[in-house]
Amino acid sequence: MKTIEEINQKIKNGDAVVVTAAEMTLIAKDKDIKTVAEEIDVVTTGTFGAMCSSGVFFNFGHSDPPIKMNKTYLNGVEAYSGLAAVDAYLGATQPNHDLDIGLDYGGAHVIEDLVRGKEINLMTEAYGTDCYPLKKIKAPITLENINQATMVNPRNCYQNYAAATNSTQETLYTYLGTLLPNYGNVTYSSAGELSPLLNDPYFQTIGIGTRIFLCGSAGYIIGEGTQHFTEAERHHGVPITPSGTLMLKGDLKKMDSDFVRGATMPSYGPTLFVGAGIPIPILNEDIALRTSISDEDIGCKIFDYGVPRRTRPVIKETNYQELKSGKIEINGREVPTSPLSSYKRAVKVAEELKKWIQKGEFLLSNPVDLLPNKGQLVKPLNIIKPPKMVCDIERKPVIITHPTDPVKEVAKKLVDNDINHLPVVDKNGKLKGIVTSWDIADAVARGKTKLEEVMTKKVIIAREDEPVDIIARRIDKNDISGLPIIDKDNKVKGMITAEDISRLIGKKNNK
Amino acid sequence: MKAWLRFSTSIVNKSVISDIMKLFDIDFNILKADITPRGGKMLVEIDGPQASESISYMEDKGIEVTPILKVVKKDTDKCLECGACVSLCPVEAISILDDWDIDIDNQKCIGCGFCISSCPTQAIALME
Ligand code: SF4
Ligand code: SF4
Numbered sequence: 001m002k003t004i005e006e007i008n009q010k011i012k013n014g015d016a017v018v019v020t021a022a023e024m025t026l027i028a029k030d031k032d033i034k035t036v037a038e039e040i041d042v043v044t045t046g047t048f049g050a051m052c053s054s055g056v057f058f059n060f061g062h063s064d065p066p067i068k069m070n071k072t073y074l075n076g077v078e079a080y081s082g083l084a085a086v087d088a089y090l091g092a093t094q095p096n097h098d099l100d101i102g103l104d105y106g107g108a109h110v111i112e113d114l115v116r117g118k119e120i121n122l123m124t125e126a127y128g129t130d131c132y133p134l135k136k137i138k139a140p141i142t143l144e145n146i147n148q149a150t151m152v153n154p155r156n157c158y159q160n161y162a163a164a165t166n167s168t169q170e171t172l173y174t175y176l177g178t179l180l181p182n183y184g185n186v187t188y189s190s191a192g193e194l195s196p197l198l199n200d201p202y203f204q205t206i207g208i209g210t211r212i213f214l215c216g217s218a219g220y221i222i223g224e225g226t227q228h229f230t231e232a233e234r235h236h237g238v239p240i241t242p243s244g245t246l247m248l249k250g251d252l253k254k255m256d257s258d259f260v261r262g263a264t265m266p267s268y269g270p271t272l273f274v275g276a277g278i279p280i281p282i283l284n285e286d287i288a289l290r291t292s293i294s295d296e297d298i299g300c301k302i303f304d305y306g307v308p309r310r311t312r313p314v315i316k317e318t319n320y321q322e323l324k325s326g327k328i329e330i331n332g333r334e335v336p337t338s339p340l341s342s343y344k345r346a347v348k349v350a351e352e353l354k355k356w357i358q359k360g361e362f363l364l365s366n367p368v369d370l371l372p373n374k375g376q377l378v379k380p381l382n383i384i385k386p387p388k389m390v391c392d393i394e395r396k397p398v399i400i401t402h403p404t405d406p407v408k409e410v411a412k413k414l415v416d417n418d419i420n421h422l423p424v425v426d427k428n429g430k431l432k433g434i435v436t437s438w439d440i441a442d443a444v445a446r447g448k449t450k451l452e453e454v455m456t457k458k459v460i461i462a463r464e465d466e467p468v469d470i471i472a473r474r475i476d477k478n479d480i481s482g483l484p485i486i487d488k489d490n491k492v493k494g495m496i497t498a499e500d501i502s503r504l505i506g507k508k509n510n511k
Numbered sequence: 512m513k514a515w516l517r518f519s520t521s522i523v524n525k526s527v528i529s530d531i532m533k534l535f536d537i538d539f540n541i542l543k544a545d546i547t548p549r550g551g552k553m554l555v556e557i558d559g560p561q562a563s564e565s566i567s568y569m570e571d572k573g574i575e576v577t578p579i580l581k582v583v584k585k586d587t588d589k590c591l592e593c594g595a596c597v598s599l600c601p602v603e604a605i606s607i608l609d610d611w612d613i614d615i616d617n618q619k620c621i622g623c624g625f626c627i628s629s630c631p632t633q634a635i636a637l638m639e
Contacts, residue, residue, distance in 0.1 A: 185598035263631035338598035344611035
C-alpha cells in the first residue's frame with residue numbers, strides 16, 4: 001500500500017501523519033482499520049526501563065609514550081580492555097572495584113556521568129611492549145575529549161517481560177525490584193501498548209539498519225539481541241512471555257541524560273535506564289492493526305521469584321491494563337503493583353520521536369534485513385554436574401523435641417548430642433519451631449520453663465527438593481548457622497548446617 | 512502534626528511520653544522510634560486540642576521537638592518515575608498520577624523507609 005520512500009517524501013514535505021502508539025490505539029477504536037492505515041503514516045513507540053545488557057565502546061586516543069591498556073578503570077569501574085591498545089568496553093552492570101562503593105556506583109553511573117559532561121578518572125595498567133612501553137596511566141577524561149564513545153547494547157527492548165511476585169516469607173531483592181513476602185506486591189516492567197516490539201510483533205518493519213530514537217539521539221538497530229526468542233505463546237499476535245530482543249547502537253556524545261540514567265537495583269546491582277523508541281511505518285492494514293493493540297490485549301505472566309530456579313512457577317496470567325491499574329488479585333487478595341519502567345518517560349520518548357519526524361529532522365530507514373521471526377530458540381546452559389539437592393546429602397539421624405518438653409530436658413539433649421539447634425515438632429512429626437542453645441541459656445536466665453515460650457516459631461527451612469547452593473545463599477542471607485530440612489508434608493527430615501554446606505561445597509570445588 | 516522528638520542521655524529513662532498522654536487531651540501516635548541508653552529519636556504524630564501544650568511540656572522536660580511538614584522528600588531530578596516504590600508503601604502513600612508522575616502523600620507517610628531503601632536512584636530521603 002505505502003512504501004518507506006513514499007512516507008519519507010511526505011516527511012520531507014512536512015505532511016506525514018505521525019502518532020504515538022498510545023494515540024494509535026485510541027484512533028483505531030472508532031475507525032475502520034482500512035481508513036486508519038491510509039491516514040496514518042508513522043506510529044512512534046517508546047520505552048524507558050532498566051536494561052542491564054547495555055554498555056559503551058571507547059577509544060581513548062594514544063598517549064605519548066603510548067600504552068597498550070590491559071586493566072582499565074573509569075572512576076574505579078573496570079572496563080574490558082582485551083581489545084586493541086586503547087579500546088575498551090564498559091558494561092552497565094559492572095560494580096565498582098572499590099568494595100566500599102561496590103554496587104552504589106557502577107558502569108551505568110559512569111555512563112550517566114559522561115553524558116552529563118562530568119570528568120571521569122581513567123586509570124589503566126599495561127605490561128609494556130616495545131611499541132607500547134608505558135605501563136600505567138592516570139588521567140582525567142571527559143566525553144568531549146576522547147575519540148569515540150559508542151553505545152552498543154547487546155540486549156535491549158525485550159518484547160514483553162515477566163511480572164514478578166514472591167511466595168516466600170522473606171523480602172527478596174531482584175532485578176525486578178524489591179518483592180515483599182507472602183505475595184505482598186507484583187512488579188512488571190514492560191511499557192505495554194507503547195513498547196516497541198509489541199507494536200510490530202512479527203518484525204514486519206523492524207530490522208538491521210532501522211533508525212531509532214536511542215537515549216535522546218538517533219541510533220540504529222544492528223541486529224537481533226542476545227537471547228532473541230521467537231517461539232513464545234502468543235495472544236492477539238503478541239508473545240505473553242519474554243521473546244524478541246534488539247541489539248542497539250548509538251553515539252554517547254549526542255545523548256541526553258533525560259533519557260539515559262545510571263541506577264542501582266537494591267542488593268542486586270547497577271543497571272542502566274535506557275530510553276528507546278522505534279518508528280513503525282504504516283505500510284499496510286496489517287501493520288496498522290498491530291500498532292493499534294491495547295494494554296488489555298497484551299498478556300503477561302506473573303512468575304514466583306521466590307523459587308530461584310531457571311523455570312519459575314507461573315502464579316497467574318494477566319494483562320497490562322490490569323497491571324497498570326495498580327492492583328491485582330492473587331489468591332483472593334488484592335495486591336499492589338509497581339511498574340519498574342517509567343511510563344511517563346516512555347511517552348516522552350514516543351512524543352519526542354514524533355516531533356523529530358514531524359519537523360522533518362528524522363527520516364525512516366529501510367532495514368537491510370528483517371529480524372528473524374521464527375525458529376529462534378533459547379538454549380539453557382547445562383552445568384555439567386547436576387546441582388546437588390538437599391535430599392542427596394548425608395544426614396545425621398534427626399534429633400527432635402516437642403513443644404511441651406521441659407527446658408531442662410532440652411538443654412540435656414543439646415549437650416548430650418553436641419548440637420546447637422533442635423527442631424520442635426508436634427506428635428505427627430510436623431515442624432512447629434526451633435530452639436538453639438542460646439534460646440535455652442536465655443530461658444534459664446529468665447526463669448522460663450516451657451519450651452513453647454522460648455522456641456522460635458517463624459523458622460527458616462530447607463526443603464528436600466531444593467538445590468544445596470540455594471540453601472547456602474539462604475544461610476548467608478539470614479546469617480544463621482543451620483536450618484531444618486522438611487518434606488512436602490512439613491515433616492522434619494533432618495538438619496543442615498553451615499558446616500555441612502561448606503564441607504560439601506568445598507568437596508565439590510576440589511574435585 | 513508530625514514531629515521528630517530527640518532525647519538526650521539524661522532523659523531516656525524518664526516517662527515523659529506517658530506523662531503527656533495522661534496530662535493532655537491529645538492523640539499521640541508513634542510512627543518510628545530508635546532509642547538506646549545513649550539517647551535517641553522518635554517520629555510521632557500529635558493532634559488534638561492540647562497538642563501545642565503537650566509540646567511545650569515535652570520541651571520543658573528536655574525533649575527537642577522538631578515539627579516537620581514532610582516526612583520524606585523526593586528529589587525530582589533524581590526520580591525516574593519508574594514506580595518501583597509504589598507497591599512497597601505499607602500505607603499507600605505513594606501513587607501514580609494521571610500523567611504517570613509519582614507522588615508521595617506526606618500526610619499518610621509514616622516514615623518506614625521502605626521506599627528509600629528500594630529506590631534505584633536514591634531519590635527519596637527522610638527529613639530529619
Ligand atoms: S523508586 Fe525512586 S526513581 Fe522510582 S519512582 Fe520511586 S522515587 Fe522515583
Ligand atoms: S517512608 Fe514508608 S510510609 Fe513513607 S512513603 Fe515511603 S514507604 Fe510509604
